Structures are given as structure tokens and as C-alpha cells.
Amino acid sequence: xxxxxxTPLRRHRxxxxxxxxxxxxxxxxxxxxxxxxxxxxxxxxxxLDRFPLSLLPTDxxxxxxxxxxxxxxxxxxxxxxxxxxxxxxxxxxxxGVPAAYALARFAFRGKDSYQLFLLFTRALPIVVLSVPLAxxxxxxxxxxxxxxxxxxxxxxxxxxxxxxxxxxxxxVPVDVEExxxxxxxxxxxxxxxxxxxxxxxxxxxxxxxTFVLSWNEVLGASILTLNRRTLPAQVLTxxxxxPLAFRFAGGFALVVPAxxxxxxxxxxxxxxxxxxxx
Amino acid sequence: xxxxxxxxxxxxxxxxxxxxxxxxxxxxxxxxxxVLLGPSGCxxxxxxxxxxxxxxxxxxxxxxxxxxxxxxPPQDRNLSMVFQSYAVFPHRTVxxxxxxxxxxxxxxxxxxxxxxxxxxxxLELGPYLDRYPAKLSGGQRQxxxxxxxxxxxxxxxxxxxxxSNLDALLRLSFRADLKKIVQDLGxxxxxxxxxxxxxxxxxxxxxxxxxxxIVQLGDPLAVYxxxxxxxxxxxxxxxxxxxxxxxxxxxxxAVAGHRRAAPAHLPxxxxxVGIRAEHIGIGTDGIEALVEVVEPTGAAVLLTTRVDTExxxxxxxxxxxxxxxxxxxxxxxxxxxxxxxxxxxxxxEQ
Numbered sequence: 001x002x003x004x005x006x007t008p009l010r011r012h013r014x015x016x017x018x019x020x021x022x023x024x025x026x027x028x029x030x031x032x033x034x035x036x037x038x039x040x041x042x043x044x045x046x047x048l049d050r051f052p053l054s055l056l057p058t059d060x061x062x063x064x065x066x067x068x069x070x071x072x073x074x075x076x077x078x079x080x081x082x083x084x085x086x087x088x089x090x091x092x093x094x095x096g097v098p099a100a101y102a103l104a105r106f107a108f109r110g111k112d113s114y115q116l117f118l119l120f121t122r123a124l125p126i127v128v129l130s131v132p133l134a135x136x137x138x139x140x141x142x143x144x145x146x147x148x149x150x151x152x153x154x155x156x157x158x159x160x161x162x163x164x165x166x167x168x169x170x171x172v173p174v175d176v177e178e179x180x181x182x183x184x185x186x187x188x189x190x191x192x193x194x195x196x197x198x199x200x201x202x203x204x205x206x207x208x209x210t211f212v213l214s215w216n217e218v219l220g221a222s223i224l225t226l227n228r229r230t231l232p233a234q235v236l237t238x239x240x241x242x243p244l245a246f247r248f249a250g251g252f253a254l255v256v257p258a259x260x261x262x263x264x265x266x267x268x269x270x271x272x273x274x275x276x277x278x
Numbered sequence: 279x280x281x282x283x284x285x286x287x288x289x290x291x292x293x294x295x296x297x298x299x300x301x302x303x304x305x306x307x308x309x310x311x312x313v314l315l316g317p318s319g320c321x322x323x324x325x326x327x328x329x330x331x332x333x334x335x336x337x338x339x340x341x342x343x344x345x346x347x348x349x350x351p352p353q354d355r356n357l358s359m360v361f362q363s364y365a366v367f368p369h370r371t372v373x374x375x376x377x378x379x380x381x382x383x384x385x386x387x388x389x390x391x392x393x394x395x396x397x398x399x400x401l402e403l404g405p406y407l408d409r410y411p412a413k414l415s416g417g418q419r420q421x422x423x424x425x426x427x428x429x430x431x432x433x434x435x436x437x438x439x440x441x442s443n444l445d446a447l448l449r450l451s452f453r454a455d456l457k458k459i460v461q462d463l464g465x466x467x468x469x470x471x472x473x474x475x476x477x478x479x480x481x482x483x484x485x486x487x488x489x490x491x492i493v494q495l496g497d498p499l500a501v502y503x504x505x506x507x508x509x510x511x512x513x514x515x516x517x518x519x520x521x522x523x524x525x526x527x528x529x530x531x532a533v534a535g536h537r538r539a540a541p542a543h544l545p546x547x548x549x550x551v552g553i554r555a556e557h558i559g560i561g562t563d564g565i566e567a568l569v570e571v572v573e574p575t576g577a578a579v580l581l582t583t584r585v586d587t588e589x590x591x592x593x594x595x596x597x598x599x600x601x602x603x604x605x606x607x608x609x610x611x612x613x614x615x616x617x618x619x620x621x622x623x624x625x626x627e628q
Contacts, residue, residue, distance in 0.1 A: 173363060175361050178361070179367075181331075181351070181352040182436075183358065185353055186353060198369055
């Protein structure tokens with residue numbers, strides 16, 4: 001068996017190693033800054049000024065992060081951010097899921113232009129959108145409330161919510177829905193008992209999108225609020241003048257809740273009941 | 279359990295120009311197994327879906343057990359259905375799939391459990407009750423779909439090509455199982471298929487459909503023996519019925535150059551003669567034919583022969599040997615000859 005041409009096998013192995021390397025590189029691209037921010041947020045202030053900077057967590061202290069969290073407005077704005085994130089998530093789901101279902105199941109006049117129009121709403125810069133909205137909310141009396149930011153973020157998230165969930169509804173076979181009807185469901189029951197559970201991964205994906213979008217959105221939130229800032233808006237305004245250590249603490253506080261949320265939603269995302277939905 | 283009456287059902291799909299069902303009327307007796315047979319696009323599935331309430335007719339009337347259900351929603355018709363794609367719920371265990379309809383009907387949990395166990399035993403699903411459908415084979419999923427349908431004690435059982443996604447061996451064995459289960463249940467059943475073998479083996483009666491109309495309705499063997507027109511003869515049976523041009527003159531019937539006494543009811547002129555492959559004998563006398571293909575099937579040898587320009591399928595005994603290019607003499611059994619009008623292709627009545 002000496003005359004076997006092993007070149008393709010070697011090429012195959014080399015490619016697999018290259019893929020592993022690429023995976024590691026991409027992971028490092030995301031993980032290294034996260035690690036550095038975390039280390040800096042939990043380091044003593046003195047160790048941050050030292051040169052050369054230690055890359056290992058040597059001088060651990062909760063002093064910086066403690067003082068950051070204790071400073072005025074941070075905890076309140078963290079609460080605001082959570083309220084706005086989940087509020088936008090709930091609102092965009094309630095409005096977006098029926099729209100997505102209609103797009104997926106029914107043929108209607110103007111369906112294609114409707115889908116295009118949905119994307120156009122994202123073409124407007126948030127600044128352009130926010131100033132007239134601020135005017136509107138002032139008149140309506142909800143300026144500087146979490147409701148105002150929830151409305152803005154839900155509107156920003158709706159196109160993705162609708163398009164993501166619509167594509168999942170398309171993949172739920174009509175047969176299954178019809179089976180539910182024949183076996184005694186009203187249309188609403190068929191949706192609740194059969195279609196919605198099957199579409200859950202898509203709805204989860206859309207909600208991750210919405211939450212992260214809302215968590216990171218800073219421009220609109222800054223324009224629409226004065227005192228009830230969300231965390232990014234608060235951090236942006238207050239940390240500009242803060243010492244370096246507090247900026248790291250702010251970055252850490254911004255990243256961690258979003259990561260936790262994604263970690264929780266991830267299990268709903270792809271794998272359910274031992275199978276990926278077709 | 280109930281009888282079904284369909285009167286003048288018309289349905290045209292939005293955007294379509296041809297009628298999917300064109301003024302179809304059909305009465306199905308209580309407990310009868312009715313097969314709707316036809317090529318794809320003949321309207322058989324549309325008819326079934328209108329029975330189920332998944333499509334609404336443009337005109338006509340459907341009554342089940344004397345109750346007008348024409349425009350009733352599916353959940354109010356008390357029927358159950360087996361889908362071609364099985365349509366089992368992937369997010370529910372086999373147990374919850376089978377019990378789904380009963381739970382929706384708010385049946386007490388104990389009664390649901392009993393029914394599910396009964397159906398699971400009947401369909402040999404006992405070991406799989408707590409699995410999810412993704413962990414089952416296609417045949418097992420099909421059994422779940424049937425179990426889910428039979429626990430309902432519905433008035434009518436609808437089946438939309440339930441065997442078409444199974445592999446050939448499984449299809450044959452499950453066909454017999456299905457026939458036994460439905461016989462024991464005694465439920466009125468409407469079964470849609472494009473497979474003529476299923477239609478012949480399962481149905482109490484067969485309705486052969488084409489272009490939205492029922493072209494022949496009757497006992498499967500009667501339909502097989504006496505096709506009402508050339509289409510039915512060509513669709514039913516494997517191989518399909520052979521058709522040869524023939525002429526009648528002076529009380530003599532001439533088929534491919536051979537003359538015999540014509541039956542008295544045939545008018546003079548051109549006509550078509552139909553004959554099944556198994557009714558053609560191979561002998562020393564008769565129509566000369568050229569063998570083109572020889573296909574041993576085990577139980578018989580199927581010959582494709584050519585007589586002038588016409589192709590004739592002949593079923594020869596399994597011991598028969600021939601090679602392509604051989605010449606054989608074919609003997610058409612007189613009793614098995616069927617006569618069709620050359621123009622309309624309809625059977626010429628006795």
C-alpha cells in the first residue's frame with residue numbers, strides 16, 4: 001500500500017487545521033478586549049498607571065467597579081436600560097409577530113413593496129428620526145420617560161423582528177397548522193399550540209436582536225431623555241470626564257448584561273426538542 | 279360514524295381559470311371505504327380538503343351525517359385526517375401528538391391516556407411514546423399520524439396519500455395494516471391516492487377522477503374489468519390496459535388483420551379494442567407480434583411487443599422464455615375484449 005497518493009489527505013488535514021486557527025483568531029478578536037476590560041475594571045487604580053501594564057489579573061480589587069456603581073445615576077440608568085430593553089422586546093414582538101405571520105402565510109397586494117418599505121425605515125439616521133420624535137413626545141407629555149425610548153427602540157427593531165420571524169414562519173409547514181385545525185383548534189389555538197412553539201427559535205433570535213440593539217443604542221436615548229437616561233447614554237455623558245479606570249468599569253457594566261441575555265436566549269435559538277427546525 | 283353526501287361541488291382556485299372540481303356529486307355510505315383515484319391535478323385532493331373544511335367550495339353542498347357542513351370550520355366537523363407529509367407536531371412527544379385532538383376537545387386526562395395506550399398498542403408505538411418525532415423513522419411517524427387520527431372516534435376519517443412517502447416494502451405491509459385497522463373501526467373513510475394498486479386493494483368503491491370530474495365510480499374490480507373509457511383503462515392496472523384500433527364490417531371484427539365474429543351490439547365502423555395484459559395468451563396461432571422488451575417480474579414475464587405500429591403489453595407465464603427480436607403469436611381472449619368508441623373513447627354499452 002505504498003503507492004497511495006496522500007496529497008489530497010494532507011491537503012484535507014491542512015485545511016481543517018486552518019479552519020481551527022481561523023476559529024481561534026475570531027474568538028480571540030472578541031474575547032481579548034473583553035478580557036482586558038474585565039481585568040482593568042477589577043484592577044486597583046494604581047496598577048493601571050503602572051508601566052509596563054500587567055496583562056494578568058494580579059492586583060484585584062472591587063474598588064473601582066464599586067465606586068462606579070455607587071456613583072449617581074448609574075444604578076438607576078442600569079434599571080432604565082433593562083426596562084427599555086425588555087419593553088422594546090415585548091412591544092416589537094407583540095407588533096412584529098402578527099405582521100411576520102401575515103407576510104409568511106398570506107399572499108396580498110403590495111407584499112413585496114411592504115417588505116422593502118420595512119427596511120427603508122432603517123435607512124433613516126437615528127438623529128434625523130429622534131429630533132422630530134422628541135418634539136412629538138414633548139407635546140404628548142412622555143418626553144424623558146422610558147416609554148419614549150421603548151417606542152423608539154421598538155420601532156427601530158421592528159423590521160428585523162418581522163423579517164426574522166417571517167422567515168421562520170415560512171419554515172413551519174402549513175400541513176402542521178392544518179392538522180391542528182382538523183384536530184379541533186380554532187385558528188388562534190392552532191397558532192398558540194403549534195405554530196408559535198415551532199417558531200420559537202426565530203422569535204428568540206429576533207428578541208436577542210432587539211435587546212442588544214436597545215442596550216447599545218445611545219443617540220436616540222440621549223436625545224429623548226434628560227434625567228431618565230439608559231446606561232449607554234448615562235455612561236457617554238458622565239464618563240467623558242471620568243478617570244480612565246471608571247471608563248473600564250463602565251465598559252464592563254455595559255457588556256456583561258447583554259452577554260448574559262444572549263447566553264440565556266441561546267438555548268432557544270437553534271436547538272429545540274433534540275432537533276433543529278427545518 | 280356518518281354518511282357523506284356531496285352535491286354539485288364547484289371550486290376554482292383564485293387566479294386559476296380551470297375548475298379544480300367541476301360539479302362533483304358523490305354519496306358515501308356510512309362505514310364505506312371510498313377511494314378517490316386520479317393523476318395529479320385531477321381535483322381529488324381539493325375534494326378531500328373541501329370535506330375537511332380546509333378549502334371552501336364556490337358552489338355546492340356537503341352534508342356529513344345529515345348535517346350541512348359546507349362552510350363550517352374544520353374544528354366543528356368532527357373528522358380526523360392523515361396527511362401526506364404526516365404533519366406530526368415536532369415539538370410534542372409521540373404521546374402528546376396522539377392525544378392532541380382529544381385534549382383539544384377537553385377529554386378527561388384518564389380517558390385520553392387510555393385511548394392513547396390503545397392506539398399505541400394497535401400501531402406498535404408503545405416503546406416510543408415519550409420520544410419526539412425527530413427521533414422516529416418515516417414509517418413510525420406515519421404510524422403516529424394514523425394513531426392520532428383514529429383515537430378521535432370521528433364521524434369521518436380522511437386520508438391524503440398517506441402511504442406515498444413510505445418506501446416500497448413498507449408501503450405494501452402498512453397498506454394491509456391500514457386496511458385491517460379501518461375495517462375494525464368501521465369509520466366512514468375517504469382515501470385519496472394516485473396509486474391504482476392502493477385503490478384496488480383498499481377501497482369498497484373507487485371514484486376515478488380526471489380534470490375535476492368523476493369519470494367512473496364503482497367496485498374496484500368492476501372498474502378494473504370494465505373501464506368506462508380509455509383514460510380509466512389506461513390509468514388503472516399495472517401494466518395499463520392495451521388499446522388497438524379495430525373495424526367492424528358485415529358482422530366481422532377485424533383486429534390487426536385478424537377477423538372474428540363481432541358482438542351484436544357493435545355498430546359498423548372504426549372502434550378501439552381494449553384488453554388487459556393478463557388476458558393475452560401466447561400460442562401458435564393469432565396476431566403476429568415482435569418482442570421488444572422482456573421483463574421478468576417473478577410472478578410473470580412482462581413482454582413489450584409491437585403489432586404494426588401499436589405497442590402491446592403481454593403478461594406471459596413465468597416459465598415463458600423469449601428474446602428481444604423474437605416473433606410471437608398473440609391470442610386475445612374474446613371474453614376479455616372491451617370496446618370503445620374511436621371518437622369519444624367511451625365504452626360501447628352492451
